[in-house]
């Protein structure tokens with residue numbers, strides 16, 4: 422039986438705080454208390470670097486969802502709903518500070534649970550989560566209605582809008598950036614004045630439970646935040662169809678996104694936002710700065726082992742520089758250091774699970790059969806854990822499954838193009854529309870392409886520019902709505918138009 426990879430070079434790589442957390446019981450967080458599931462269900466959190474169990478976690482069932490929704494409703498009608506905006510901002514600010522105070526511990530737990538390098542979680546994922554709370558703490562005190570002159574009878578009415586919190590919000594999140602994703606749901610919902618029931622992915626329950634402890638420390642009234650570790654088909658589905666949930670914000674696969682939208686429609690027409698998959702084009706023109714474009718193209722697909730919704734998985738290269746770019750990306754791929762997340766030398770961790778390893782392997786095998794050539798990687802790396810070698814495919818065509826479906830692994834399809842109009846067609850020949858990168862030194866071409874691609878985020882001479890103030894979300898089957906920025910808080914607010922007769 423494997424053991425979790427906690428020892429690196431004979432040294433225990435898990436700090437004392439993270440180890441104490443792992444040793445504490447992992448229970449549901451409902452109404453401000455840690456509790457067991459009514460039905461007694463459990464799930465096992467696994468270390469993907471070894472396939473070994475880390476610890477058991479309570480799994481919520483439909484009855485627990487009822488309890489959490491009731492607690493969230495009570496808090497919405499009471500303690501949290503009655504807080505003034507400045508008090509909401511204070512709790513969010515405190516939570517951000519507590520995340521920074523516990524940065525190392527959270528990054529280590531995240532790394533063990535997801536396999537991602539701890540140094541990356543510490544430098545990027547966890548601080549970004551803290552910044553999201555800080556950012557939305559600012560918005561809590563800046564929610565405003567507008568006043569209106571009625572077009573038909575301006576003398577007779579004083580009309581204005583109020584922005585009101587939607588009520589009880591559910592968040593259902595994936596396993597690729599668990600702590601950050603939890604924060605993307607909680608921060609705008611809480612700033613808006615909603616209360617929250619959050620369901621983390623079954624594969625990565627741990628940092629959400631650490632977050633629950635920090636929520637207590639930050640002084641949020643009980644029931645404001647409820648965290649239900651558990652399975653999608655039980656707890657997740659119960660949230661999506663629950664009549665007591667006013668809003669569901671989901672991030673994950675397009676397939677489950679459709680189910681959530683259907684369940685919302687069939688129950689109480691709760692509001693829905695969906696952050697779904699992508700098959701994002703990374704377009705490199707011959708005049709691009711290749712010193713920057715080549716390593717960024719590699720980072721765009723291999724970062725987080727390709728388990729990124731906006732991964733640059735379709736690499737389009739103008740024909741004259743095709744060989745140069747492909748060999749540059751292939752050299753980077755071939756030299757990446759794979760290893761357990763807690764090993765400070767690791768650049769890439771494993772895939773999330775056996776399921777994910779099988780899925781990625783299946784995609785690459787099918788691509789081979791369809792006529793793609795594998796320039797490097799193409800299979801599992803090592804024989805323990807779920808590592809997959811960074812993979813560059815060439816001779817892929819737009820009709821192949823590997824070039825159309827989201828793979829969610831470190832696998833890039835490199836494809837040549839000749840003209841600007843051809844690449845516009847190729848880039849948009851997809852059901853997705855999450856992100857696109859464009860590399861050129863020609864400012865006119867950059868702007869023409871930025872306008873022509875159908876994607877919610879366009880990065881020119883860059884990739885993966887995320888900021889709390891910048892809306893992010895998808896065109897087409899990449900989703901509904903936006904996260905971050907003013908759009909992110911709007912998604913948790915209702916607009917009420919009030920018309921007061923003033924007697925004229």
Ligand code: NAP
Pocket residue numbers: 593594595596597620621622623624651652653654656657658659661672673674675677678680681696697698699729730780827828829
């Ligand atoms: P997923 O099934 O969409 O899981 C995302 C979340 O939805 C998890 O919390 C999951 O619970 C929950 N869920 C599953 N079925 C549900 C249902 N019927 N009702 C409500 N909630 C439900 O994603 P996955 O299966 O882990 O990954 C599959 C593929 O999705 C990946 O290969 C990738 O292509 C894509 N994906 C995309 C993103 C993204 O950021 N856009 C993230 C992850 C995955 P469980 O934890 O129990 O499954």
Ligand code: MG
Pocket residue numbers: 466467468469533534535624625626
């Ligand atoms: Mg795990």
